[in-house]
Amino acid sequence: MITGKPLFTAEQIQSRVKELAKDISDYYKKKDLLAVGILKGAFMFFSDIVRQIEIPLTVDFIIATSYIKTQTTGDVKVFYDIRGDVSDKHILLIEDIVDTGVTLNHIRERVLTRNPKSLRICAFLDKRERRIVDVPLDYIGYTIPNEFVVGYGLDYDNKYRNLPYISIFKKKI
Numbered sequence: 001m002i003t004g005k006p007l008f009t010a011e012q013i014q015s016r017v018k019e020l021a022k023d024i025s026d027y028y029k030k031k032d033l034l035a036v037g038i039l040k041g042a043f044m045f046f047s048d049i050v051r052q053i054e055i056p057l058t059v060d061f062i063i064a065t066s067y068i069k070t071q072t073t074g075d076v077k078v079f080y081d082i083r084g085d086v087s088d089k090h091i092l093l094i095e096d097i098v099d100t101g102v103t104l105n106h107i108r109e110r111v112l113t114r115n116p117k118s119l120r121i122c123a124f125l126d127k128r129e130r131r132i133v134d135v136p137l138d139y140i141g142y143t144i145p146n147e148f149v150v151g152y153g154l155d156y157d158n159k160y161r162n163l164p165y166i167s168i169f170k171k172k173i
């Protein structure tokens, strides 16, 4: 169940998204930007942030699911990947949350084999305490404590993704 007040309200989220979009717009000025959303979780953050980025860009998606097998290896399955040649693109991966880092690390290495001009990562939430694999994050919305959160695209058992705010979720016992 959802506990207490939201960790981040819809208003707080939108104002942080604007700040991140400003930094991204400044950095990618005059660069051929390809914004890549990692689905499903990033669908809401992705659509908010691309609308706030003030430079021309193209979009694509990666659909991936991970099954963590051990502490350091995950079996990451990719169901949809970026299409076409990316060697002339500056790619920005847009992710909802980084927890152990296993999923994002796998995706990052996979994208790097396609030789983009550059690769940066923007994650809305960073659960840094839980990190097992060190993935470089260039833009971070918020660093959060080790709590399970839902809303704003994030799910528990595929539910709660549609909430416009982010809340801590505790399993009923």
Ligand code: IMP
Pocket: 041, 066, 074, 097, 098, 099, 100, 101, 102, 103, 104, 147, 148, 149, 150, 154, 155, 156
């Ligand atoms: P990883 O451990 O960094 O590989 O994270 C794998 C995936 O677990 C993330 O992309 C999320 O989809 C999911 N995840 C991790 N922490 C949370 C959470 O607090 N709420 C919802 N999903 C989470």
